[in-house]
Amino acid sequence: xxxxxxxxxxxxxxxxxxxxxxxxxxxxxxxxxxxxxxxxxxxxxxxxxxxxxxxxxxxxxxxxxxxxxxxxxxxxxxxxxxxxxxxxxxxxxxxxxxxxxxxxxxxxxxxxxxxxxxxxxxxxxxxxxxxxxxxxxxxxxxxxxxxxxxxxxxxxxxxxxxxxxxxxxxxxxxxxxxxxxxxxxxxxxxxxxxxxxxxxxxxxxxxxxxxxxxxxxxxxxxxxxxx
Numbered sequence: 001x002x003x004x005x006x007x008x009x010x011x012x013x014x015x016x017x018x019x020x021x022x023x024x025x026x027x028x029x030x031x032x033x034x035x036x037x038x039x040x041x042x043x044x045x046x047x048x049x050x051x052x053x054x055x056x057x058x059x060x061x062x063x064x065x066x067x068x069x070x071x072x073x074x075x076x077x078x079x080x081x082x083x084x085x086x087x088x089x090x091x092x093x094x095x096x097x098x099x100x101x102x103x104x105x106x107x108x109x110x111x112x113x114x115x116x117x118x119x120x121x122x123x124x125x126x127x128x129x130x131x132x133x134x135x136x137x138x139x140x141x142x143x144x145x146x147x148x149x150x151x152x153x154x155x156x157x158x159x160x161x162x163x164x165x166x167x168x169x170x171x172x173x174x175x176x177x178x179x180x181x182x183x184x185x186x187x188x189x190x191x192x193x194x195x196x197x198x199x200x201x202x203x204x205x206x207x208x209x210x211x212x213x214x215x216x217x218x219x220x221x222x223x224x225x226x227x
Contacts, residue, residue: 002147002148003148003151003167005140005147005148005151005167005168005169005172006168006169006172006173008167008168009166009167009168009169012166012167013045016045016046017045022045022046022047022081023045023046023047023133023134024046024047024048024049024130024131024132024133024134025042025046025047025048025049025132025133025134025135025136025166026049026051026123026126026127026130026132026134026135026136026163027039027042027048027049027050027051027135027136027137027138028051028053028119028120028122028123028135028136028137028138028139029050029051029052029070029137029138030054030119030137030138030139030195031054031066031069031070031138031191031195032066032069032070032072032073032183032188032189033069033179033180033183033188033189033190033191034138034139034141034142034179035050035070035073035138036073036077036178036179036182036183036186036188037141037170037175037176037178037179037182038138038141038170038175038179039073039074039077039079039083040077040079040178040182041170041175043077043079043080043081043083044079044080044081045081046081046134047081047082047084048079048081048082048083048084049083049084049085049086049130049132050070050074050083050084050085050086051086051087051088051123051126052067052070052085052086052087052088053087053088053119053122053123053126054066054090054119054195055090055091055092055093055094055095055118055119056092056095056115056118056119056195056196057090057092057195057196058092058195058196058197058200060090060092062191062195063090065189066189066191066195067087069188069189070085071085073186073188076186077186086126088122088126094118095115095118095196098114098115098117098118099111099114099115102114103198107144107194107199107202108144108145108146111198112145112146113149113153115196116137116139116149116150116153117153119137119139120135120137120150120153120154120157121157123135123137124157124158124160124161124163124165125161127161127163128161128162128163132163133163133164134163134164134165134166135154135163135164135165135166136154136165136166136167136168137150137154138170140168140169140170140171141170141171141175141176141179142171142176143171143176144194147168147169147171151165151167151168151169154166154167155167
């Protein structure tokens, strides 16, 4: 059985409240929708800077759109403490170099772990540079992301960079459900693939297969109808 990261987060938040502190948190965000619930939740405890570093996203137009959605949400979302925005340069070659040799890995395989590490390490580096008290990521909100793997990477980076990692599993306590409610409330775009070229290609192949199967059922195509 894996660790209960929600209970670990509860303990940290309780300590913060008892001490009357408002720590500075660098929050790596993969996209606006995943940040909705996380920001609503954590902005009651932290002065947050959202760090948008996602060189994995393909194509550039998708990256720009997701960035704009993230900035727009921060402007509109009410919060007890400030929420700032910091974007990183978009250099997809960083991502392709990191995952080279793993292009054919399945989703949630080693390629994804390398991608997690790339983005979290950049967040840890920026958190140390900016003297933040904590760093973490929105990635664990998604039911498609491995929270244990993310937190294990965070633990290693905490030791390497000397900045505390905020352990979490944001999908717990209906976090993902709440994110969908907030996304609808703010009229936000919800992407239908993770973001990288490989997940995009997998999504396109899946959609093509669905169209083919629909045509077969309707007798419009497929081997059964071919002369």
